Amino acid sequence: MTKLKKIFAIRSIVGMLLSIAISTQVQAYGMLATGYSSSSFSNTSTYEEDYDEENLPPTAVIKVRNDSGNKDQYSGTTKTVFIFDGGSSRDYETPSSLLEVRFDFENDGKVDTYFSITKFEKHTFDTPGLKTVRMEVLDREGNVSEAFTYINVVENTAPEAHFTVEPKIGTPGTQFQFNAKLSNDSQYNENLLKYRWDFDGNGKFDTKYSSNELLKHQFDTPGLRKVILEVRDPEGLSAYYYQMIMVKENTPSIASFTITQRDNDETKAIMKMDASDSYDPDGGRLKYRWDFNYTGKNDIQFSTSWYNSSQAYAHFYKSGEYLVKLLTKDQDNAITTTFGKIHINLVTE
Numbered sequence: 001m002t003k004l005k006k007i008f009a010i011r012s013i014v015g016m017l018l019s020i021a022i023s024t025q026v027q028a029y030g031m032l033a034t035g036y037s038s039s040s041f042s043n044t045s046t047y048e049e050d051y052d053e054e055n056l057p058p059t060a061v062i063k064v065r066n067d068s069g070n071k072d073q074y075s076g077t078t079k080t081v082f083i084f085d086g087g088s089s090r091d092y093e094t095p096s097s098l099l100e101v102r103f104d105f106e107n108d109g110k111v112d113t114y115f116s117i118t119k120f121e122k123h124t125f126d127t128p129g130l131k132t133v134r135m136e137v138l139d140r141e142g143n144v145s146e147a148f149t150y151i152n153v154v155e156n157t158a159p160e161a162h163f164t165v166e167p168k169i170g171t172p173g174t175q176f177q178f179n180a181k182l183s184n185d186s187q188y189n190e191n192l193l194k195y196r197w198d199f200d201g202n203g204k205f206d207t208k209y210s211s212n213e214l215l216k217h218q219f220d221t222p223g224l225r226k227v228i229l230e231v232r233d234p235e236g237l238s239a240y241y242y243q244m245i246m247v248k249e250n251t252p253s254i255a256s257f258t259i260t261q262r263d264n265d266e267t268k269a270i271m272k273m274d275a276s277d278s279y280d281p282d283g284g285r286l287k288y289r290w291d292f293n294y295t296g297k298n299d300i301q302f303s304t305s306w307y308n309s310s311q312a313y314a315h316f317y318k319s320g321e322y323l324v325k326l327l328t329k330d331q332d333n334a335i336t337t338t339f340g341k342i343h344i345n346l347v348t349e
Contacts (some may be wrong), residue, residue, distance in 0.1 A: 054153050058099055059092035060137040061148035068236070069192050074149070077156040077187055078125060079235050084149075085120040086135050096140035107132035107148070125153045156260070159185035161231040161241035172219055173332030179295055180213045183231045183239075194232045201242065233288025251281040255328040255338040268317050269344050275310040275315040275326055284331035294325035294339065316344045324327045 063085045067225060076082065086101035091093045106207040113121050115138050125131055131151040136143050162182040180195050186193050194209040199217055208230060209214070219225060228242040257275040259344070275288055285308070292303040292314040304312055306329065316322065324340045 007044075018231045023187065032099075035128065038265075049220050052294050053141075055141045055143060056092050057143035058089055058094065058133060058137045058139045059143045060086065060101075060145040061088040061090070062133070062135045062149050063088060063149065064133075064149055065205075068188065070187075070189055075152040077154055078128060079156060080124050080153070081124050082151060083120060083122050084133060084135065086147075087119045088139060089119070089147075090135045091139045091143075093141060096239070097138055102136050102138075104134040105131065107134045108332075109234075111136070115325070125151070125309055128153045129150055131202040154187065156187050156233070156237060157239040158239045159183060159231045159233050161229050163229045163241060165227070165243060165245060167283070169246045170219075170249065171248055171284070171332050172221060172246070173286065173330065174251060175216050175218055175331070176245065178182070178215045178217065178229075180215075180229055180231065183213070183229075183241075185231075185233050188233050192234050196230050196232075198228040198230075199225065203211075205230065222247050222249045246280075247263045250332040250334055251332065252334045253280045253330045253336045254278060254329045255285055255326055255336040257324075257326050257338065257340060259324065259340060259342050262313065264345075264347050266347055268315050269346060271314045271316065271336040271342060271344075273312045273314060274324070275280075275328065278310065278326075278328050278336075282330065282332075284308070287329045289327040289329070291325040292312070292316075292322065294323045316346075319344050319346045 022276075048232055065083050066076050067081045068076050084103055089101065090096060090098055091099055098117060099119070100117050102111050102113045102115045102121045103121050103123070104111045105125070112123075120272045131153055133149050133151060134146055135143050136146045161180070162181060163178055163180040164182065165179070166177050167174065176250070178197065181190075183195070184190060184194060185193055191211065194211060195213060196205045196209050197215060197217070198205045199219070200206075207303070225245045226242055226246055227245050228240060230238050230240050232238045244312040256274065256277040257273055258277070260272045260274070262272050273290060278286055278288070282288055287306045287308060289302055289306050289309055290304045290312050291299065291301070303314065314324070316340075321341060321343050326338050327338070328336045
């Protein structure tokens with residue numbers, strides 16, 4: 001007996017019982033039941049139709065992902081592996097685990113897979129174009145539903161390589177910064193590209209493939225250098241770009257400083273040493289080191305370590321004449337030395 005037949009039978013029995021109860025109650029109290037009869041309470045409840053509940057077809061749901069690493073899962077190249085998944089399909093009567101699916105990857109009426117409870121298939125398209133993929137879902141009653149999805153397939157092309165460099169001219173001590181962020185690809189996200197560098201233009205690359213777009217490099221010797229960048233996409237297609245970089249001989253820095261008094265009493269004098277006028281002709285940054293009481297060529301003790309700041313303060317606790325020594329060092333580690341004399345006269349009461 002079907003589910004609907006069971007419901008109709010239950011309703012009929014309830015109607016009959018209700019009719020009997022009312023008739024018994026009327027007889028017990030001697031009441032007239034004009035207009036009421038057992039049949040008037042059961043005329044619809046006792047109706048039974050020979051009706052089979054309909055078995056509904058499944059709901060087909062197809063999802064797509066691919067192995068390209070791109071955000072758009074519905075586009076790729078003729079090398080992209082697409083994964084078609086019917087695991088989200090549902091049916092009211094058949095458990096999801098027992099539903100079977102099959103695929104027609106070209107929607108040409110020729111199915112490419114057999115019905116299977118595995119519910120997913122991998123596929124690569126041999127030719128470019130907009131592809132219509134059809135999936136059929138089969139339940140245990142033999143009902144079949146279908147769903148469609150669309151895939152855009154293109155031919156892969158080589159990426160476009162480009163880089164910038166700062167500075168464009170330097171010395172062997174210059175740390176050149178190379179930036180390949182302007183490189184791009186028409187099929188793959190930039191984070192999927194690989195980069196490698198040839199810093200002397202001899203065709204032998206000096207770095208391995210890396211996803212890092214930024215690189216710092218110093219050249220050992222002066223000269224005009226051809227720097228080549230190779231950019232490769234995930235399918236192995238490459239593009240190249242080069243620039244000429246001038247590495248010139250280093251010019252030593254120019255060292256200079258002034259001395260001004262900041263404080264003076266009977267115990268000490270505070271003097272400000274300012275080397276702001278020192279500079280590197282090659283445009284690099286300098287470091288500074290001071291000896292506030294240089295006593296001669298055998299004096300190897302310094303008053304400070306190497307500073308990035310061009311200013312320093314010296315404390316003198318005795319009156320007298322002092323020889324101040326300043327060292328400046330450029331990015332090539334070339335050192336320039338200069339001297340200055342100062343006379344300290346402590347104030348006494």
